[in-house]
Amino acid sequence: MTEVSPLGASLSASPPDLPAPEALALLIRHWGVTGTLKRLTSERDLNFHVATPDQGYVLKLANPAEPAEVTDFQTRALLHLERAGLPVPRVIRSLTGQTEVATPQGRLRLLTYLEGTPLHLAPRSAAQRRAMGAIAAQLARAMADFTDPAADHFLQWDIKQAASLAPLLPDVDPAFRPLCQHILDRFNTEAAPALPTLRWQVVHNDLNPHNILVAPDNTATIAGILDFGDMVRTPLVCDLAIAASYQVDPTAPLTSLAEFTAAWHAENPLTDQEAYLVPLLTQTRWLTTLAIASHRAARWPDNAAYILRNAPAAREGLTAFAATPAAEASAAIARACGQE
Incomplete structure (x- = not known):
């Protein structure tokens, strides 16, 4: 019998996996951005730091156990905060103007990378x-x-x-x-x-x-x-x-x-x-x-x-x-x- 965790689906599921070359291909296809990808440690999602000559980004692949509406909730909050003048990541829209891209590997988002210690x-x-x-x-x-x-x-x-x-x-x-x-x-x-x-x-x-x-x-x-x-x-x-x-x-x-x-x-x-x-x-x-x-x-x-x-x-x-x-x-x- 499969063990059922009391944590809920997203905390009980392993983070998604996607090789960096495949992630880069998706980044180029949907955002027209190329660079060097480095995997970041994360609790639930799969995150890559994207280094480019101009600036850094974070490419996020949502945990498949997380409901789509919860991922959208996070994105809408960041959009809401854009006018607040606080040091939070900005959402980068895709080439087609989307804040999130649905792919066979999962839901992808691109955010700005903030510098600091x-x-x-x-x-x-x-x-x-x-x-x-x-x-x-x-x-x-x-x-x-x-x-x-x-x-x-x-x-x-x-x-x-x-x-x-x-x-x-x-x-x-x-x-x-x-x-x-x-x-x-x-x-x-x-x-x-x-x-x-x-x-x-x-x-x-x-x-x-x-x-x-x-x-x-x-x-x-x-x-x-x-x-x-x-x-x-x-x-x-x-x-x-x-x-x-x-x-x-x-x-x-x-x-x-x-x-x-x-x-x-x-x-x-x-x-x-x-x-x-x-x-x-x-x-x-x-x-x-x-x-x-x-x-x-x-x-x-x-x-x-x-x-x-x-x-x-x-x-x-x-x-x-x-x-x-x-x-x-x-x-x-x-x-x-x-x-x-």
């Missing part, structure tokens, strides 16, 4: 953390009026779906499993009942350090926001929590979380209830990262290094916050937002 390779600083909080809030604000029929699709990475992580916990390191279960229990009793009452919108949903570029000469300047493949409509504060989870300094967890949240709040003010939930939802993101990554790494050991790339930071975050009383954490965030 990946955040996970850059030194971290408080100034960078504040810049991340500000641009994450600006991105969410720019997407506030964007709607799409596919925005409510199921995605296990969506924090509001955390209750469905329970079947994945057996794959988590036994040393962290009790803490993960504790956070999941708190989510179910404290956060889940409140989420329907909060502000909802389409959000990026994955502002992790591998999806952020900084300027090489000033690592506190955000130069690019990548990978809109996890977008979903969900409570706005979940997007903050996801971004914040990668900005927490484990040596000063509450201070750094408050710093990031204050920078967001200055650009996109939070309600009292949203601010109250920030610490728990941030911990829920760490739980989500560990549960999904552990489960997927067990299924695809050849890609485990990439799949588990954010797991160490998630473990550090959970450990750092474990000793902080929940009331103290929420009070600190309220103070950071001037909500005392």
Whole structure:
């Protein structure tokens, strides 16, 4: 019997495969662009960096398990953001004016390639953390009026779906499993009942350090926001929590979380209830990262290094916050937002 994963089709399917020469032939045929292709590591899709004498591109072959309307949703969001002035990829239309090309190998898209240093390779600083909080809030604000029929699709990475992580916990390191279960229990009793009452919108949903570029000469300047493949409509504060989870300094967890949240709040003010939930939802993101990554790494050991790339930071975050009383954490965030 075929094993059924609780992750959903796109997270349970292997990325598509296409040899670089065939990808180049499709690129030339449909976009009239030629160059040198280099395969990029990806969780679900097949991506190539395309180097040309003039500029770089990213050629994306969608995972065949991803519904076409979800791929279209991502493209329409990028088109919506073109007028926002934010450092996001631009959609390159084909020779026939299409934003996406259907081929026997799958759905192809071509995007601009953004230059910069990946955040996970850059030194971290408080100034960078504040810049991340500000641009994450600006991105969410720019997407506030964007709607799409596919925005409510199921995605296990969506924090509001955390209750469905329970079947994945057996794959988590036994040393962290009790803490993960504790956070999941708190989510179910404290956060889940409140989420329907909060502000909802389409959000990026994955502002992790591998999806952020900084300027090489000033690592506190955000130069690019990548990978809109996890977008979903969900409570706005979940997007903050996801971004914040990668900005927490484990040596000063509450201070750094408050710093990031204050920078967001200055650009996109939070309600009292949203601010109250920030610490728990941030911990829920760490739980989500560990549960999904552990489960997927067990299924695809050849890609485990990439799949588990954010797991160490998630473990550090959970450990750092474990000793902080929940009331103290929420009070600190309220103070950071001037909500005392």
